Amino acid sequence: MHRVADITQADLDNLRLSLLPLIGVQLPILSIPKDVLAAFEPSQVGTIVGTLMDACIPSLDVIMPEHDLLKKIGLSRAPGVLKDREGYPDYLHDSGRRLELKLLYVDPGDGLLKATETPREPSARITQKVTMKNVQPATDALLVVAYQLRPTKDTADFYSPEILDVGVFSMIECVRARDHRLTEGGGRWFGDYETPVILSRLGRLKQASGQVLDTSTYGRKEDEGRDFNEDTNFGKLKRIPYEPLQAFLRKMGANYASTGSYPQPWKLNKRT
Numbered sequence: 001m002h003r004v005a006d007i008t009q010a011d012l013d014n015l016r017l018s019l020l021p022l023i024g025v026q027l028p029i030l031s032i033p034k035d036v037l038a039a040f041e042p043s044q045v046g047t048i049v050g051t052l053m054d055a056c057i058p059s060l061d062v063i064m065p066e067h068d069l070l071k072k073i074g075l076s077r078a079p080g081v082l083k084d085r086e087g088y089p090d091y092l093h094d095s096g097r098r099l100e101l102k103l104l105y106v107d108p109g110d111g112l113l114k115a116t117e118t119p120r121e122p123s124a125r126i127t128q129k130v131t132m133k134n135v136q137p138a139t140d141a142l143l144v145v146a147y148q149l150r151p152t153k154d155t156a157d158f159y160s161p162e163i164l165d166v167g168v169f170s171m172i173e174c175v176r177a178r179d180h181r182l183t184e185g186g187g188r189w190f191g192d193y194e195t196p197v198i199l200s201r202l203g204r205l206k207q208a209s210g211q212v213l214d215t216s217t218y219g220r221k222e223d224e225g226r227d228f229n230e231d232t233n234f235g236k237l238k239r240i241p242y243e244p245l246q247a248f249l250r251k252m253g254a255n256y257a258s259t260g261s262y263p264q265p266w267k268l269n270k271r272t
């Protein structure tokens with residue numbers, strides 16, 4: 001079977017160039033009083049802003065008609081699935097490329113948000129709904145928008161999300177790296193790319209002792225006694241060992257995994 005060519009680096013560079021007008025854009029549609037921010041954890045802000053950003057980017061001509069941003073960046077909402085239900089990908093680009101949006105919260109380190117006892121890993125992920133079955137290698141890209149809560153331009157007493165940078169990456173390479181990490185760690189897919197699972201504690205013990213693993217079923221919790229459990233952290237951006245993506249995360253200060261619990265990015269074998 002003829003292998004479809006991947007999206008090229010030139011395509012990705014051109015996509016990012018077209019999206020550069022987003023940098024510095026502040027979304028005043030969400031303004032949070034400074035005194036209220038102390039009640040929010042970064043993960044909670046991420047949930048709110050993620051939903052907001054996803055909806056607002058294709059509607060910038062309505063939110064900010066004076067900037068004519070939507071015409072400059074060339075994005076529109078992709079058709080949904082099952083009538084109006086949102087599916088993959090999020091956006092279509094004027095170039096014919098398709099983009100899936102993920103948000104990266106950048107902590108300003110000013111203590112405005114609620115402090116957490118342990119570092120919080122960003123929840124943005126390429127979920128199991130994005131697989132080899134529906135990614136189009138030649139057209140699909142991952143769009144990572146890094147943002148920060150900053151004082152609104154009208155008053156310093158309110159904060160709004162402001163876009164700091166955008167990264168554009170090959171979606172098929174991200175998916176390959178994500179799935180490579182799963183299988184290299186002893187995990188597997190159940191069904192036809194339906195559920196990603198990892199070895200449970202019991203499964204690891206059985207594997208270490210040379211016992212045959214039960215690959216007919218999986219559990220959701222350790223106490224179910226299965227050899228495999230559903231991977232609840234599957235596809236988190238920081239856990240995808242694709243170096244261009246990781247370099248962008250590091251550039252934006254996403255230096256998580258200080259405990260060494262996450263593997264370092266590795267190079268995939270070059271495919272012919």
